[in-house]
Amino acid sequence: MSSETPTPSTEEADPLALERxxxxxxxxxxxxxxxxxxxxxxxxxxxxxxxxxxxxxxxxxxxxxxxxxxxxxxxxxxxxxxxxxxxxxxxxxxxxxxxxxxxxxxxxxxxxxxxxxxxxxIPPAVIEQLGTTVPDLEDLHDGLTRLIAAARQANARRS
Missing domain, CATH: 1.10.10.10 (Winged helix-like DNA-binding domain superfamily/Winged helix DNA-binding domain)
Structure with a gap:
């Protein structure tokens, strides 16, 4: 019996992969x-x-x-x-x-x-340098705002 932790096969997504x-x-x-x-x-x-x-x-x-x-x-x-x-x-x-x-x-x-x-x-210069659109940044902002709220709720439940 091996004491090594099994690694996922190449077909499985590794839940500990850095990029994930x-x-x-x-x-x-x-x-x-x-x-x-x-x-x-x-x-x-x-x-x-x-x-x-x-x-x-x-x-x-x-x-x-x-x-x-x-x-x-x-x-x-x-x-x-x-x-x-x-x-x-x-x-x-x-x-x-x-x-x-x-x-x-x-x-x-x-x-x-x-x-x-x-x-x-500053804001238009940032948008230009990022090469994105205002609607894309608004969508990202909305998603991040939801993520922040979820993280705060998770932290509050632990407290």
């Missing part, structure tokens, strides 16, 4: 897509996580730090240094809440608002 793993595809896609964004964001002086913060603020500034974290799905220890760098770049301001001084409110500065006019070029 969702986690692998997502990790590679993440790195590849962020590599497309990087040179587009550099002239704006933004990293991708900083860009996400700015997108949230361009959508509904002012926002609390907590609201930004929820919007872009980052925890406070990760978000705080990003906000400090954006403040140092004079793109945002940080003030204490009027009703609750424990709350920090983030708003755009004039420079941060002006940056939006340049950033509006």
């Amino acid at each position: 793993q969702v986690c692998f595809a997502l990790a590679v896609a993440n790195r590849a897509v962020l590599a497309v964004y990087r040179p587009l964001l550099e002239p704006l002086g933004l990293t991708h996580p900083q860009y996400l913060v700015m997108l949230a603020l361009w959508g509904e500034a002012p926002m609390s730090v907590t609201a930004i974290g929820e919007a872009i799905q980052l925890d406070l220890p990760t978000l705080s240094p990003l906000l400090k760098r954006l403040q140092a770049a004079e793109l945002i301001s940080r003030t204490r809440g009027v009703d609750d001084e424990r709350q920090v409110i983030i708003d755009l500065t004039g420079k941060g608002r002006e940056l939006r006019a340049r950033a509006v070029q």
